[in-house]
Amino acid sequence: MESTHELHRAAHLYYVQELTMDAIARDLNTSRSTVSRMLARARQLGIVKIEVELPSDQNPHVLNTIARRFGVTAHLVPVPRQLSDVDVLDRVAAGTARLLGQHFESGMSLGIAWGSTLTAVSRHLSPKDLTRTKVVQLNGAASSAASGVEVAGEILRRFARAFGSESEHFPVPAFFDNPATKAAMWKERSVRRVLELQRQLDIALFGIGSPRSQVPGKVYRADYLDRDDYAGLAQAGVVGDIATVFFRADGTSDGIPLNARSTGPDFETLRKVPRRICVVAGRGRxxxxxGALEAGLVSDIVIDEPTATWFARELLN
Known part of the structure; x- marks a missing residue:
């Protein structure tokens, strides 16, 4: 394995001095294939950062329609229309990782909601040398069948490793069996400490859960909700959730019984976070x-361009 110094040298020769790979191979006394691998490794480690600016007039109707209606910033990710929802999610996740790298700086704290979307984003993070940063888990992950540590813990580790951050776990279940149990736990000092960190976030990053999506959120695929829970959500007119807190299509969340047992941040807390990045891939969500936009929970959307175009045309006009 080549040293960091060698990776820096190869990257400088290729991207700054614009030498060919054959010329670099001769300079480094190695093969062309090794040079190619070194450049890929340099990009993976963040030694090389490649940014492609989208034209400012890209789909202005879509951007303006969403911004005008909801007062948010939309970041469109170009993808071919024939891709599956899984592949679209991967592309959007990569775009989200780049956007986060632009906004997350030293001294900041980042809240993340575990799930399929954040798992995908975590795979695309590039290392960034920061100091005095925190990554805070937004909602519990345990269920009646599993601790949830593996799912939430791995996501938290990837974000903390990428940004050199302290990680703050939230060791509570996704849903309590009884609202009274949650009320009692919320008085515990260890829990109150994490809740206070959530109130001090600079950025919150989350996907939107929906049972309608072809890539359903983990909460809809694991042993988190039983038949009565699903019946209650349907009766309440629920269309989705953010960090396991549920809402309706008009953005309201009052009177939804499951929210009294959820460990996700209440929406008043979430709305106070300065930058709230929502990641959406595919029409299923x-x-x-x-609903999330109507509730004022989002400041930035990262979304694939075909879905954003359809959203602007069919739902907003």
């Missing part, structure tokens, strides 16, 4: 996106 658009009704949930509409």
């Amino acid at each position: 658009l009704l949930a996106l509409r």
Whole structure:
């Protein structure tokens, strides 16, 4: 394995001095294939950062329509229309990782909601040399069948490793069996400490859960909700959730019984976070996106361009 110094040298020769790979191979006394691998490794480690600026007039109707209606910033990710929802999510996750790298700086704290979307984003993070940063888990992950540590813990570790951050776990279940149990736990000092960190976030990063999506959130695929829970959500007109807190298409969340047992941040706390980045891929979550926007929970959307175009045309016009 080549040293960091050698990776820096290869990257400088290729990207700054614009030498060919054959010329670099001769300079480094190695093979062309090794040079190619070194450049890929340099990009992976963040030694080389490649940014492609989208034209400012890219799909202005879509951007302006969403911004005008909801007062948010939309970041469109170009993807071919024939891709599956899984592949679209991967592309959007990569775009989200780049956007986060631009906004997360030293001294900041980042709240993350575990799930399929954040798992995908965590795979695309590039290292950034920061100091005095925190990554805070937004909601509990345990269920009646599993501790949830593996899922939430791995996501938290990837974010903390990428940014050199302290990680703050939230060791509570995703849902308590009884609202009274949650009320009692929320008085514990260890829990209150994490809740206070959530109130001090600079950025919150989350996907939107929806049982309608072809890539359903983990909470809809694991042993988190039983038949009565699903019946209660349907009766309440729920269309989605953010960090396991549920809402309707009009953005309201009052009177939804499951929210009294959820460990995600209440929406008043979430709205006070300066930058709230919502990640959406595929049409299966658009009704949930509409609800989240109506509730004022989002400041930035990262979304694939075909879905954003359809959203602007069919739901907003």
